[in-house]
Amino acid sequence: MNLKELFPRNQVIGFVFSLILTAAALTVYFLDLSFQAGMTVLLVTAFIQAAVQLVLFMHAGETEDKGAIYTNIYYGVIIALVTIFGTLLCMTWGYI
Amino acid sequence: MEFFERFAVPHPSPAIYASMVAIGLTVIAILAGLTYFKKWGYLWREWLTTVDHKRIGIMYLISALLMLFRGGADAIMMRAQLAVPENQLLDAQHYNEIFTTHGVVMIIFMAMPFIMGLMNFVVPLQIGARDVAFPRLNALSFWLFFMGAMLFNISFVVGGSPDAGWTSYFPLAGTEFSESVGSNYFMIAIQIAGLGTLMTGINFITTILKMRAPGMTLMKMPMFTWSALITNAIIVFAFPVLTVLLAMGTMDRLFATNFFTTDNGGMDMLWANLFWVWGHPEVYILVLPAFGVYSEVISTFARRNLYGYKSMVASMVIISLLSFLVWAHHFFTMGQGALANSIFSITTMAIAVPTGVKIFNWLLTLWKGKIVITTPMLYSILFIPLFTIGGVTGVMLGMSAADYQYHNTMFLVAHFHMVIIPGVVFAMLAGLTYWWPKMFGFMLNEKIGKSAAWTIAISTLVAFMPMFFSGLDGQARRMYTYSESTGFGIWNMISFIGAAGLAIGFALIVYNVYYSVRYSPRNISADPWDARTLEWATHSPVPEYNFANVPQIDSIETFWDSKKKGHIMFKGDYEKIHMPNNSGMPFIMSCIFFAWGFSFVFAMWIPLIITTIGILVCMALRSFEKDHGHYISVEEIEETETKLRGAK
Ligand code: HEM
Ligand SMILES: [Cu+2]
Numbered sequence: 001m002n003l004k005e006l007f008p009r010n011q012v013i014g015f016v017f018s019l020i021l022t023a024a025a026l027t028v029y030f031l032d033l034s035f036q037a038g039m040t041v042l043l044v045t046a047f048i049q050a051a052v053q054l055v056l057f058m059h060a061g062e063t064e065d066k067g068a069i070y071t072n073i074y075y076g077v078i079i080a081l082v083t084i085f086g087t088l089l090c091m092t093w094g095y096i
Numbered sequence: 097m098e099f100f101e102r103f104a105v106p107h108p109s110p111a112i113y114a115s116m117v118a119i120g121l122t123v124i125a126i127l128a129g130l131t132y133f134k135k136w137g138y139l140w141r142e143w144l145t146t147v148d149h150k151r152i153g154i155m156y157l158i159s160a161l162l163m164l165f166r167g168g169a170d171a172i173m174m175r176a177q178l179a180v181p182e183n184q185l186l187d188a189q190h191y192n193e194i195f196t197t198h199g200v201v202m203i204i205f206m207a208m209p210f211i212m213g214l215m216n217f218v219v220p221l222q223i224g225a226r227d228v229a230f231p232r233l234n235a236l237s238f239w240l241f242f243m244g245a246m247l248f249n250i251s252f253v254v255g256g257s258p259d260a261g262w263t264s265y266f267p268l269a270g271t272e273f274s275e276s277v278g279s280n281y282f283m284i285a286i287q288i289a290g291l292g293t294l295m296t297g298i299n300f301i302t303t304i305l306k307m308r309a310p311g312m313t314l315m316k317m318p319m320f321t322w323s324a325l326i327t328n329a330i331i332v333f334a335f336p337v338l339t340v341l342l343a344m345g346t347m348d349r350l351f352a353t354n355f356f357t358t359d360n361g362g363m364d365m366l367w368a369n370l371f372w373v374w375g376h377p378e379v380y381i382l383v384l385p386a387f388g389v390y391s392e393v394i395s396t397f398a399r400r401n402l403y404g405y406k407s408m409v410a411s412m413v414i415i416s417l418l419s420f421l422v423w424a425h426h427f428f429t430m431g432q433g434a435l436a437n438s439i440f441s442i443t444t445m446a447i448a449v450p451t452g453v454k455i456f457n458w459l460l461t462l463w464k465g466k467i468v469i470t471t472p473m474l475y476s477i478l479f480i481p482l483f484t485i486g487g488v489t490g491v492m493l494g495m496s497a498a499d500y501q502y503h504n505t506m507f508l509v510a511h512f513h514m515v516i517i518p519g520v521v522f523a524m525l526a527g528l529t530y531w532w533p534k535m536f537g538f539m540l541n542e543k544i545g546k547s548a549a550w551t552i553a554i555s556t557l558v559a560f561m562p563m564f565f566s567g568l569d570g571q572a573r574r575m576y577t578y579s580e581s582t583g584f585g586i587w588n589m590i591s592f593i594g595a596a597g598l599a600i601g602f603a604l605i606v607y608n609v610y611y612s613v614r615y616s617p618r619n620i621s622a623d624p625w626d627a628r629t630l631e632w633a634t635h636s637p638v639p640e641y642n643f644a645n646v647p648q649i650d651s652i653e654t655f656w657d658s659k660k661k662g663h664i665m666f667k668g669d670y671e672k673i674h675m676p677n678n679s680g681m682p683f684i685m686s687c688i689f690f691a692w693g694f695s696f697v698f699a700m701w702i703p704l705i706i707t708t709i710g711i712l713v714c715m716a717l718r719s720f721e722k723d724h725g726h727y728i729s730v731e732e733i734e735e736t737e738t739k740l741r742g743a744k
Contacts, residue, residue, distance in 0.1 A: 029319050030233070048206075064605070065305070066416055068305060075333070078331060078417075079333045079420050082420055083337070083373050083419060086373075086421070086423070086424065087292025087366075087369055087373070088423075089432075089439070090424050090427075090430075090432050091363065091365065091366060091369060092435055093436075094432040094433045094435050094437075095431055095432055095433070095436075096431065096432070096433045
């Protein structure tokens with residue numbers, strides 16, 4: 001076994017990534033951003049953060065039931081988006 | 097004294113005091129009976145601590161039947177009150193409480209456990225597994241459901257029942273308009289039961305994906321198992337919405353947040369919106385397993401394989417997705433514009449297409465079949481025309497422009513009863529009768545069973561058809577009385593007669609159980625219906641380990657092939673079998689949850705903190721527990737097998 005296999009490369013990358021994303025999210029507090037800009041930063045970093053956690057730390061995609069796991073995640077994402085945008089449609093955009 | 101006053105019923109009546117006495121006496125009788133017959137140990141060892149999916153299934157079914165009678169009593173009271181104009185049987189407040197508890201009990205505490213019960217009993221057997229993937233979690237699911245149901249059911253004698261409808265719309269359900277603790281019961285009891293359901297969802301998806309017998313690919317699974325898989329997928333995606341929604345509602349009621357208030361930035365209609373984001377998928381959670389039961393029953397008694405297996409699966413997958421795209425059809429009149437309403441109208445009508453595909457597949461299965469009319473088959477055949485009435489009126493309601501006319505009238509009430517009763521209740525009764533011999537080793541009497549089926553089907557029509565007419569005539573739902581000049585009297589009288597007929601039908605079922613326990617022959621075979629799926633390949637009643645050898649699957653109907661074509665399913669010698677250990681933890685933890693819920697309902701913070709710690713301690717103990725299960729030795733298997741085979 002050589003050193004390369006022993007070194008937890010993915011975990012370290014993940015860790016660094018998480019730190020960067022957290023720092024980016026924190027800037028919203030320190031910089032004087034508009035509400036929209038702030039929320040956008042928070043949402044984008046939150047989703048990337050979730051993906052990093054799932055793939056690098058929770059090992060989605062490393063086992064043979066990869067297919068089932070990703071189907072599940074995509075299905076979940078679709079339902080979440082439908083719910084959010086459908087709600088916006090009913091409660092805000094389409095509401096007279 | 098002040099402390100105790102809050103537990104008093106805010107709006108008492110002699111009937112409620114009588115119920116209190118009756119409940120007290122029943123509890124004493126049960127406790128005394130258990131002590132007298134020395135059954136405490138048996139109850140604890142065999143039922144309260146069991147992790148066996150079959151026993152958990154049976155407990156779900158018993159709870160469901162109890163709740164069916166509780167909800168049925170509510171229904172009879174409502175129909176009696178409306179039977180004649182200006183009736184004084186119930187006052188407005190009682191009527192409100194009764195229609196609220198009727199809805200909640202029937203959907204959450206009757207239909208759901210009925211489905212869970214059949215799934216628990218049947219799915220592991222149909223896939224040739226020894227139990228579910230997480231047996232102890234399964235026990236926890238059941239006990240959480242049970243404690244949620246009990247908490248909800250004491251509401252009418254302790255503190256008062258919820259009265260804002262089973263949909264519990266805010267702001268009506270907020271503290272301003274619902275001052276009593278009733279709506280707290282709604283939030284907390286459903287929350288506890290809902291947690292159990294969510295766990296079941298995860299448990300069964302894992303079981304079905306991971307624990308199928310060798311050779312059983314997904315496309316070789318029996319249709320009921322497929323429906324269970326899809327249903328549980330919907331559960332896992334829909335129930336979190338309910339969890340969050342109830343948590344928000346609880347916070348509005350108890351911590352004065354403003355999610356659903358009309359001022360301070362609250363959005364009152366957001367409750368209705370999120371409720372139906374969960375609520376519409378929920379109606380498909382109810383109906384898909386029912387479709388699964390019909391698929392099994394129809395192919396068994398048409399004596400042929402199910403027509404269109406692939407399209408059945410595909411239509412369920414499509415339904416599962418579409419069921420998340422239609423929720424706004426429940427509030428077309430809320431104030432969205434034409435664009436939003438049209439979008440949801442179209443998705444709503446689209447869902448009738450895969451449903452129609454299923455109906456045609458059943459008809460085509462029947463077409464070339466050699467039909468045998470047994471009780472389960474009778475329910476399935478009666479289901480088709482009755483459900484069609486419900487479905488067609490559903491499409492009518494789905495047209496948003498027309499819905500302004502139908503919304504919140506008795507027409508709507510007639511629609512959903514005409515889908516839920518044939519769609520869910522008939523299926524559950526068919527399933528119960530069909531799998532009864534597998535559960536208990538004897539059959540229910542066919543003659544009484546069939547007369548019950550006919551009584552229930554005819555009474556359903558008598559009870560609910562008149563509502564279509566009175567609804568179109570303008571009778572609003574949830575109205576506790578009406579004047580004579582409206583002309584609704586006759587329709588409601590007919591409905592009352594139908595409701596009484598339904599009561600007779602259910603009484604016949606109870607009588608059937610009693611009669612069959614006493615007189616039904618016990619020397620039946622393990623496969624009394626000449627059925628096609630795997631659960632019939634083991635003994636009845638099923639031994640603890642389900643199958644002595646793991647079955648080898650190589651077609652959709654391996655068991656049928658083994659009967660007709662001499663295919664050998666069970667190969668090799670017995671080997672010792674690994675089984676999970678019983679545990680008292682799920683029951684104890686759920687009891688703590690009950691106390692937790694009760695404290696929450698009455699805003700008693702110190703008990704709430706103590707019970708919260710109790711729950712966390714249970715979870716921590718479980719994390720550190722080492723429990724490797726136990727083995728059943730080959731000798732024990734041989735002994736059981738000989739005994740069960742001899743009994744035949
Ligand atoms: C052909 C498929 C169906 C269509 C197009 C359909 C359509 C609708 C629509 C548009 C409404 C709302 C009407 C209003 O509030 O004015 C409704 C209500 C309802 N439907 Fe259906 N439905 C269908 C099938 C089902 C099934 C299969 C079930 C249950 C097993 C079900 C249960 C309900 C319930 C419980 C309500 C009323 C809830 C309430 O307001 O209390 N429906 N349906
Ligand atoms: Cu709906």
